[in-house]
Amino acid sequence: MKSIWIEITQYCNRRCAYCFSADKLTANKKEITLADFDTLLDYCEKEGISEVHLMGGEPTTHSGFQVLLKKLRARGFCYVLLTNGMFDTRLIDEFALDSGSHIFVNLNHPDTFDNREQWELVNRNIKELSERKIDVGLGYNIYEEQPDYGFFIEAIKKYNIEIARWDLARPSTNFKNRHFCIHDFFRMIPVFAGFIKECMKAGVGFNFDCPMPTCMWLNSEFNFVNGGICFSTRAFCGPEMLIEPDLRIATCPAAGLIFEDIYLTDFALVSQAQRFVNYYAEQLRSSKWVLKECEDCVHRVLRECQGGCLGHKRGNEIKRIDKKDLEKFLSGPIDTNNFAIGKISAEGIKRANEKYRIEIARGNKTVYNYYSLARASEAAEKYDAAIEYYRAALEADPGHMPSKHRLDLSYQLKAVKENPNNVAAWNRLKTVLHTIIYPPEMVKEELHRYVMKYK
Structure with a gap:
């Protein structure tokens, strides 16, 4: 493992319609303590994990955010900050001290902000980050069938952005956010193909956050994407383990896997905790598929595709994993031979x-x-x-x-x-x-x- 994902707070100063973490956002500032942050960094140092992804909520709302950055800097960690950009511009002085770190600003349409001042603050921050040569990228989530992404392309050009992250909206744990179902993804092919084209014209590389079925990428709409067609990197997810503010382990909210009262400190190593998460994610990935076409699909057989987002594969099911499951996992080797696509055959x-x-x-x-x-x-x-x-x-x-x-x-x-x-x-x-x-x-x-x- 090279990196770890930490929700340093579950408070956010925005309420994005598509947010797949919406179910866990809190009005009170539930945030990681400085002592727990030190514990987490101790775990990282055990395995040489050098990069920390700071998430939320909105991570910059953490009451000791600058202290956390100082701790990372003092112990030789770099970080990736995932932010909505609505932070005090003076924080950029702090970011400028961390040359090995990266900031991703998730940029929403100007009409989604409460007022013009918020939109201007975000743009001012992106502008200053870019002008001060701080490594900054932009993120964009498509959650409407006919999205107006012109503002995003304009920002890429205006602020000399070199990398963009994007995704189609995925379901939250309780499906209460605005999101697309798997069949919508196929209808949206012309839309996000057009979006990628515009990003490429603007001169940026593009990454997307979560997997799409391989059969989507084989559509002729994507003939313009020359190279980079190792579909296992575009049609498979970990999913990544998340560490919540109280050091509970979690994973992507879309997966519907709830780890009840299971903490990072229940494990000897971060990698052991990640294997525990992977064990349950693999059961979901291997045993179910949404589309009939997935049955005996060569890309599924070759483990180049998991058949779409785990949030689509689980239907409305939520699986709860408790201490008994943890004890079973820690007691000895787990048999995975019953997984439908556990091995290429x-x-x-x-x-x-x-x-x-x-x-x-x-x-x-x-x-x-x-x-x-x-x-x-x-x-x-x-x-x-x-x-x-x-x-x-x-x-x-x-x-x-x-x-x-x-x-x-x-x-x-x-x-x-x-x-x-x-x-x-x-x-x-x-x-x-x-x-x-x-x-x-x-x-x-x-x-x-x-x-x-x-x-």
């Missing part, structure tokens, strides 16, 4: 292959079916077949970037399989992997997998 790949063959035989000769059949063939190391089907996908849509990239990959995989000593082929394979995998550090891991398989 040859049988699963075979079923996926058959699924797309049947669809194509029925006349559904779509880019998606050809691409998915090619992906199943590639996973089975049948590279000639994969090449044939990627070509068929490109005949259906010559601009389909995922098929272009994976066709190149299949050629190189075929070459290194046939001649493991072909240095030129290995170099070309590495180049192709850099084209299609994001983040770049995953290339080394993927290349190592092929080296172990073919050398």
Whole structure:
């Protein structure tokens, strides 16, 4: 683990309609104590965790916010601050002392603010952060079917922003916020494809917070996104463990996992607590899917996709995990063999292959079916077949970037399989992997997998 997420307060000075943490926001200032913050940093130091994500609520409303920053600085931590930007501009003097840290301002439409002064304060803060060369990015949440995001693109250009985070609104634990269901996501493809295009025109890189189904990214609307199509980074989530102000463990509110009276201090290490969270998240991820199409989907079988947000997968269910569950977890190894997609299986790949063959035989000769059949063939190391089907996908849509990239990959995989000593082929394979995998550090891991398989 390289970082940890901390809700330093559950108070917020705004009430955003889409906020998926809305269920836990409090009118009173429930916030982490300085002693508990020190305890948390002690845990981080045990495992070399060097980056702390400061969340809320609105983290800058913490009564000792500047003291927390000083503690981080004194102990050599950097931080990522997730803020709505409505803070005292004088805080920027404090931020300027932390060169390794990053600030993300979630920027909402000007009409959502209570008054003009609030909007001007946020813009003034973004402007000063940018002018003082403090590492600042902007975040945007789409929660309307026809969003007016022109103000966001304008801010990117005006303040020379280089990175933007965005997402479609996800459900809160109790579904009381404004959010999209999984079927809405597909209807919104033209909207967020248009948004990404505008971000790219404005010269910013874009990240999104939470997973989208792989089949969405395979839509031809995204042909303009050249590269970075390692779908497991776009269609899977941790989810990250959160530490609440009283050191209770939690996770993404959308997942509907409630850890009752279970604290970070119940564990020896942060990573152990994260594994505990992952254990329950994996059960939800593996055992359910929202869309019928997810059954035997090759991307699901290959663990490149979890079938959408965990908030969509759980339906209206909320799972409560208590001390008895913790005792069971801590008492010994947990059997995960009953998870439906816990491991990639040859049988699963075979079923996926058959699924797309049947669809194509029925006349559904779509880019998606050809691409998915090619992906199943590639996973089975049948590279000639994969090449044939990627070509068929490109005949259906010559601009389909995922098929272009994976066709190149299949050629190189075929070459290194046939001649493991072909240095030129290995170099070309590495180049192709850099084209299609994001983040770049995953290339080394993927290349190592092929080296172990073919050398």
